[in-house]
Amino acid sequence: MSTMTLNAGPAAAVGDSTAEQNLVNTKADIKTVGSPFCDDAKLRMRNVNVFYGETQAIHDVSLDIGRNQVVAMIGPSGCGKSTFLRCLNRMNDTIEGCRVEGELSLDGDPIYGAKVDVVPLRARVGMVFQKPNPFPKSIYDNVAYGPKIHGIASRRAELDEIVENSLRRAGLWNEVKDRLDKPGTGLSGGQQQRLCIARAIAVSPEVILMDEPCSALDPIATARIEELIDELRENYTIAIVTHSMQQAARVSQRTAYFHLGKLVEVNDTETVFTNPEHELTEAYITGRFG
Amino acid sequence: MQTPTLFALLLLLILVAYGTGFSRAIGAARSRGGIRSLASLPSYYGVHTALWCGLPALVILGVWLAFDDAIIRALVLGGVADRPETLSGQNLLYAQIQNLAAGSLVGESTPQLAAAAAHLNSLRQSGQWLQTALILILAVGLGAYALMRVTPELRAREKVEKVLRVILLMCACAAIFTTVGILMSVLFESLRFFQAVPVTEFLFGLHWSPQMAMRADQVGSSGAFGAVPLFTGTLMVSAIAMFVAVPVGLMSAIYLAEYASNRVRAFAKPLIEILAGVPTVVYGFFAALTVAPFIRDLAQSVGLEASSESALAAGLVMGVMIIPFISSLSDDVINAVPQSLRDGALGLGSTKSETVRKVVIPAALPGIVGGVLLAVSRAIGETMIVVMAAGLAANLTANPLESVTTVTVQIVTLLVGDQEFDSPKTLAAFALGLMLFISTLILNFIALHVVKKYREQYD
Ligand SMILES: Nc1ncnc2c1ncn2[C@@H]1O[C@H](COP(=O)(O)OP(=O)(O)OP(=O)(O)O)[C@@H](O)[C@H]1O
Ligand SMILES: [Mg+2]
Numbered sequence: 001m002s003t004m005t006l007n008a009g010p011a012a013a014v015g016d017s018t019a020e021q022n023l024v025n026t027k028a029d030i031k032t033v034g035s036p037f038c039d040d041a042k043l044r045m046r047n048v049n050v051f052y053g054e055t056q057a058i059h060d061v062s063l064d065i066g067r068n069q070v071v072a073m074i075g076p077s078g079c080g081k082s083t084f085l086r087c088l089n090r091m092n093d094t095i096e097g098c099r100v101e102g103e104l105s106l107d108g109d110p111i112y113g114a115k116v117d118v119v120p121l122r123a124r125v126g127m128v129f130q131k132p133n134p135f136p137k138s139i140y141d142n143v144a145y146g147p148k149i150h151g152i153a154s155r156r157a158e159l160d161e162i163v164e165n166s167l168r169r170a171g172l173w174n175e176v177k178d179r180l181d182k183p184g185t186g187l188s189g190g191q192q193q194r195l196c197i198a199r200a201i202a203v204s205p206e207v208i209l210m211d212e213p214c215s216a217l218d219p220i221a222t223a224r225i226e227e228l229i230d231e232l233r234e235n236y237t238i239a240i241v242t243h244s245m246q247q248a249a250r251v252s253q254r255t256a257y258f259h260l261g262k263l264v265e266v267n268d269t270e271t272v273f274t275n276p277e278h279e280l281t282e283a284y285i286t287g288r289f290g
Numbered sequence: 291m292q293t294p295t296l297f298a299l300l301l302l303l304i305l306v307a308y309g310t311g312f313s314r315a316i317g318a319a320r321s322r323g324g325i326r327s328l329a330s331l332p333s334y335y336g337v338h339t340a341l342w343c344g345l346p347a348l349v350i351l352g353v354w355l356a357f358d359d360a361i362i363r364a365l366v367l368g369g370v371a372d373r374p375e376t377l378s379g380q381n382l383l384y385a386q387i388q389n390l391a392a393g394s395l396v397g398e399s400t401p402q403l404a405a406a407a408a409h410l411n412s413l414r415q416s417g418q419w420l421q422t423a424l425i426l427i428l429a430v431g432l433g434a435y436a437l438m439r440v441t442p443e444l445r446a447r448e449k450v451e452k453v454l455r456v457i458l459l460m461c462a463c464a465a466i467f468t469t470v471g472i473l474m475s476v477l478f479e480s481l482r483f484f485q486a487v488p489v490t491e492f493l494f495g496l497h498w499s500p501q502m503a504m505r506a507d508q509v510g511s512s513g514a515f516g517a518v519p520l521f522t523g524t525l526m527v528s529a530i531a532m533f534v535a536v537p538v539g540l541m542s543a544i545y546l547a548e549y550a551s552n553r554v555r556a557f558a559k560p561l562i563e564i565l566a567g568v569p570t571v572v573y574g575f576f577a578a579l580t581v582a583p584f585i586r587d588l589a590q591s592v593g594l595e596a597s598s599e600s601a602l603a604a605g606l607v608m609g610v611m612i613i614p615f616i617s618s619l620s621d622d623v624i625n626a627v628p629q630s631l632r633d634g635a636l637g638l639g640s641t642k643s644e645t646v647r648k649v650v651i652p653a654a655l656p657g658i659v660g661g662v663l664l665a666v667s668r669a670i671g672e673t674m675i676v677v678m679a680a681g682l683a684a685n686l687t688a689n690p691l692e693s694v695t696t697v698t699v700q701i702v703t704l705l706v707g708d709q710e711f712d713s714p715k716t717l718a719a720f721a722l723g724l725m726l727f728i729s730t731l732i733l734n735f736i737a738l739h740v741v742k743k744y745r746e747q748y749d
Contacts, residue, residue, distance in 0.1 A: 089637065091633065091636065091637060094632070094633070094636060096551070096552065118639075119639050119640075119641055120639065121639075122636065122637060122638065122639035123638070123639035126637065126638065127633075127637035129630060129633060129634065129637070131630055133628070133630035133631055133633065133634040134634075135631060135634065135635070135649050135652075135653070136631075136652065136653045137652065145635075145638065145648070145649075146638040146639065149638070149639070149640055149644050149648070150639060196634070199634075199638065200637075200638065203638060203639065
């Protein structure tokens with residue numbers, strides 16, 4: 001294969017139709033390779049299609065996310081990673097014109113369907129967003145927000161305990177224990193993101209979805225969060241979208257590679273990064289596009 | 291030449307100056323190798339020439355028009371041998387001369403008057419000639435001078451922008467000076483009022499009846515200027531209005547911003563804003579003719595006594611008038627709350643209403659408070675509805691079914707009809723205006739401060 005990049009411009013596309021060009025252009029017949037299914041699946045997704053109005057953003061994706069597993073989702077920008085992730089806790093419901101088809105279930109309970117109540121579902125499947133989004137409230141109230149609305153704690157002491165525990169697990173307790181009543185928006189970016197993680201785990205979800213949680217952070221804050229993800233794996237199932245291959249390699253057990261709305265390859269993280277099965281995956285991880 | 295004609299001609303000259311400046315710049319550029327060789331773009335040379343041509347001429351024309359009449363008048367009156375000493379006598383005389391000059395004098399004229407009229411006419415004529423000549427020479431001369439200076443080295447853009455900056459500055463100053471001028475006049479007239487009526491009586495007096503006697507021996511020759519009933523009246527009407535407007539406006543804003551689909555929003559929002567376009571007079575007679583009698587009948591049917599003009603009627607209708615204010619300001623701040631906060635709350639399993647109540651509204655609250663304070667100053671300043679629906683009687687009462695009056699209404703009633711301009715009755719209007727000005731100023735100040743705080747939180 002040549003070393004030419006894929007987006008080398010129209011001249012290259014017309015003049016020299018390389019194997020890679022063909023790869024990208026053959027959108028129609030991408031079949032998922034590797035091992036998308038596992039025995040002990042926490043989340044099961046079968047034949048998922050997502051549409052934004054007329055345009056289809058996700059094409060026939062089937063994937064399992066195993067219990068207490070970290071699954072990384074990688075792929076070029078616009079390939080549908082966020083869209084897919086947001087299907088798992090129905091955050092796509094908030095987007096007008098977005099339609100989700102397919103079978104999705106959490107521990108065997110369906111995620112979509114007329115009878116499903118999204119409120120308890122989202123309490124079971126928490127989410128951490130790309131940009132830290134603490135509420136303009138005190139640090140304490142940020143973490144206590146979830147337990148309060150779900151009636152998890154009945155007494156103040158219980159609530160205090162949940163807040164402290166969540167902040168400890170998010171590795172933020174020591175930094176903020178003296179200023180719990182200060183606004184959460186006054187923290188640094190990395191601290192804010194850990195606050196958001198604490199806020200998410202305060203409602204004791206079963207699954208945590210993370211959409212590029214470190215993209216707004218510096219390397220040190222990133223390292224702390226990666227450490228945290230590793231610890232959280234003991235109790236939670238985690239799906240993380242990331243643009244950093246190193247991050248995917250460091251924190252995840254399995255890696256899913258998306259391309260143009262299709263799931264190209266799912267394998268053990270090690271396999272994906274050392275010996276990818278699909279040539280598109282190889283092209284992406286060796287940095288030839290994306 | 292008549293002034294309007296002259297003005298049109300001047301505009302034409304300015305256009306011509308722009309065109310020639312522009313093309314001269316292009317001509318100069320051509321011999322040097324393209325537009326890039328010019329210090330500025332050709333259009334700046336055009337504007338530069340046009341400014342030289344037009345600006346001084348316009349300024350001189352303005353000055354001329356401002357002093358023209360006064361000078362001619364002084365000259366004409368100076369030519370009259372036995373002119374009256376008093377100003378009003380001179381005014382009368384000059385008016386007669388003017389009428390005679392225009393050929394519309396009623397009554398007989400004297401030779402002296404005829405001579406003065408002829409003098410006036412000749413002065414006017416020569417003035418006109420002088421004006422035309424001066425303006426045209428200025429415009430053409432300076433325009434030509436600027437045209438000569440169009441060379442590639444001339445930094446036309448810098449000069450044009452300097453002039454533009456001065457013009458902008460002057461516009462800003464005009465607004466500021468007007469405000470200061472109004473404030474000063476209100477302040478000084480109020481001081482005069484406070485010489486006649488002590489400040490303490492005005493601020494703390496409980497009785498308002500500003501009738502002043504025309505003659506010293508008239509009954510009730512002294513008025514009472516206690517402004518407390520007016521302020522309580524204002525407070526009551528505004529409070530009732532806000533009581534209606536804040537909940538309704540806020541909730542309709544929440545509905546529009548958070549719940550309504552795009553289609554509903556697209557027609558509901560303009561519809562609500564139409565309320566803001568209804569003239570207050572219309573609200574006023576609606577309040578007076580429909581709402582007030584309805585309230586009176588309703589009150590009587592449950593055995594309460596109600597006057598046919600009531601604070602309640604005025605307040606309710608004023609509240610309706612203010613709804614679009616609050617709803618559209620709140621709608622804006624609610625929309626400005628970042629979507630990421632809603633996503634964060636929903637992602638934790640909040641319901642829609644929990645998200646709105648516990649995250650969106652608290653986040654938007656400073657902005658909403660700012661909007662409400664602006665609406666309050668609007669309510670305090672509103673006059674028409676209260677005049678029509680709440681009455682004129684300065685009652686000191688806490689009963690919303692009685693008629694009350696407000697500060698603005700009293701200002702209006704103090705000044706309608708023939709008034710002496712230095713009686714305390716008239717001057718009281720200035721004192722009331724001053725109080726009103728100070729209170730709305732404080733409110734606006736707080737509102738802007740709160741809104742600014744809110745901005746800082748999210749930027
Ligand atoms: N709200 C929306 N309305 C319409 N189209 C959308 C919407 N959100 C995303 N899309 C489209 O869906 C496709 C997938 O978008 P998505 O945000 O899932 O990509 P992504 O893989 O997360 O990209 P990135 O790495 O840049 O975050 C894109 O083509 C995008 O333009
Ligand atoms: Mg994304």
